[in-house]
Amino acid sequence: MKEAITVRDLNYMYSDGTRALEDVNMAVYEGERVAIVGPNGAGKTTFLLHLNGILHSTEGQVEVFGTSLGKVKREEIIKDVGLVFQDPDDQLFMPTLFDDLAFGPMNLGLKEDEVRERVKKALLLLGLSGYENRCPHHLSYGEKKKASLAAVMSMEPRILVLDEPTANLDPRSRAELIGIIKELNEREGTTIVIATHDVNAVPALANRVYVLNKRIIAEGTSQKIFSDFELLRANNLEVPEISKLFEVLQCFGYNCEELPLSIDEAIEHLTRTVEVNGGHIHLHVHEHTHDEVKKLKSKYEHHKTF
Ligand SMILES: Nc1ncnc2c1ncn2[C@@H]1O[C@H](COP(=O)(O)OP(=O)(O)OP(=O)(O)O)[C@@H](O)[C@H]1O
Ligand SMILES: [Mg+2]
Structure with a gap:
């Protein structure tokens, strides 16, 4: 590659x-x-x-x-x-959003038609069609984030x-x-x-x-x-929430070697488990379950999100 x-x-x-x-x-x-x-x-x-x-x-x-x-x-x-x-x-500095999006392609030396086409395409993709004449500095923060991406795209x-x-x-x-x-x-x-x-x-x-x-x-x-x-x-980094949930499930007897990191992986995992176990997922509380959950909580305590 x-x-x-x-x-x-x-x-x-x-x-x-x-x-x-x-x-x-x-x-x-x-x-x-x-x-x-x-x-x-x-x-x-x-x-x-x-x-x-x-x-x-x-x-x-x-x-x-x-x-x-x-x-x-x-x-x-x-x-x-x-x-x-x-x-x-730091990205948006022109009087209108159109100007901000057109600035880059114009500097590439593209023809006006193509510049307009590119601006239209980028705005459409980011759900900002109709915002051409808006002043970038008056957009909401989220709109500005999307507009910045559009300007680069x-x-x-x-x-x-x-x-x-x-x-x-x-x-x-x-x-x-x-x-x-x-x-x-x-x-x-x-x-x-x-x-x-x-x-x-x-x-x-x-x-x-x-x-x-x-x-x-x-x-x-x-x-x-x-x-x-x-x-x-x-390195002061978080663990994905879905992984934490599956660690909790492990305390309740759910069998899983690799923790899912996303909803898609979780769905895949749960589906596989249900299929292998004849249509069910077995969870249970045993003697040590609550101790294990407590341990888990203290493991994540430095993030203070549990
Ligand atoms: N212009 C600057 N002059 C002096 N120090 C700077 C300057 N810009 C950044 N730093 C310092 O350089 C280090 C790295 O900063 P940087 O912004 O690259 O971190 P970051 O990983 O992007 O952080 P964040 O997650 O907060 O965005 C920090 O200690 C920061 O204070
Ligand atoms: Mg940064």
Whole structure:
């Protein structure tokens, strides 16, 4: 598989002396969906800003489709790598939403008809048709998040980099956004890199996960990362709620070696269990059940969400 993004020994220090990244190495293959998870201040945003040349470090290298970003102009980089900022106010700056979405394609030198077509398509996909003349700064936060994605999608980049795309969205908008990102990846083959705290969305969003805490701490499938409880605790990361529920069920005698990470996996697991057990799921309370549940609660106590 072709490498879309290759990062080698990347170090970054802000001008005030804050060391944000240390020896980061990463490879993202074309067509992959990769999530980067890590606590606040871990360097996720700093890292993403290197992927489209906003930040540039003299220590280490970032390559996009084999070309070192140090060797190309930013205008060239943004054709391939579209970055959706964590804060939508950093993305939207024109008087109308149309202008914001048209800005990128116009700078690519596309004809007016094609620019209009791209703007229309992006707005439709994000449910923002009819918002063309709205002032971006007067949109609600959720609308701004979607508008920022639309502004980047109108560029049709081969690699889409998203910083906390689901933060502060209502449940429907969050689900829609997850669906749109997956569809872009599956239908158009867009490579996706997402930094997120939304662990419940990671299994659906990503094929592979990197844990970043200044340096790369771990890499693997969601299953691997989210079953390593010590790793999660050490990096202040949540466990998906559905996994916690199945751990509770285990205390009640439910048999499950691999904890489901998403509703889909849970349905699959439950269906299999019902089939194997002649149409039933057997749960029971035994002598130690409540002690086990108590232990489980204290295991998750540092997250204080139980
Ligand atoms: N412009 C800046 N100048 C100095 N330090 C900065 C600057 N921007 C970020 N930092 C510091 O760099 C570190 C990494 O910040 P960054 O925003 O990359 O983290 P993050 O993982 O994206 O966090 P969050 O989950 O809160 O978004 C933090 O310690 C932060 O305070
Ligand atoms: Mg951030």
